[in-house]
Amino acid sequence: LRFRGREMAHQEIGAKMLDRLKVDLEPYGQVEQFPKMEGRQMVMVLAPAKKK
Template identity: 65%
Template sequence: LRPMIDDHDYDVKMRAMQRFFEEGDKVKITLRYRGREMAHQEIGTKLLDKVKADVADFAKVEQDARFEGRQVVMVLAPR
């Protein structure tokens, strides 16, 4: 994912995640910052919070968001 992802692209990613959870697979979300996006990390944090809220019904957070250089990694597992 990217911090400034468009609504349709986000919806496509969410449908793919839901399909993976239905198959019993885990999902690793990587949010990458490029250039000036590092100065606005709160946008990425809000996006990851939105992902958590949207998948709360059928997935749980296995590994909370953590920084690894210029990217944030979070792992979700099916319920």
């Protein structure tokens, strides 16, 4: 998720978006790395779910 300009002042909104994405994708995978800021980007790593 890339923040531009004034969006940097509202990083909590980006964190909420990634949390919602995590919940929506739970059946398909799990979080390997929780959201963290890297410069102007908030990065979260997901891994695919194991097949049954």
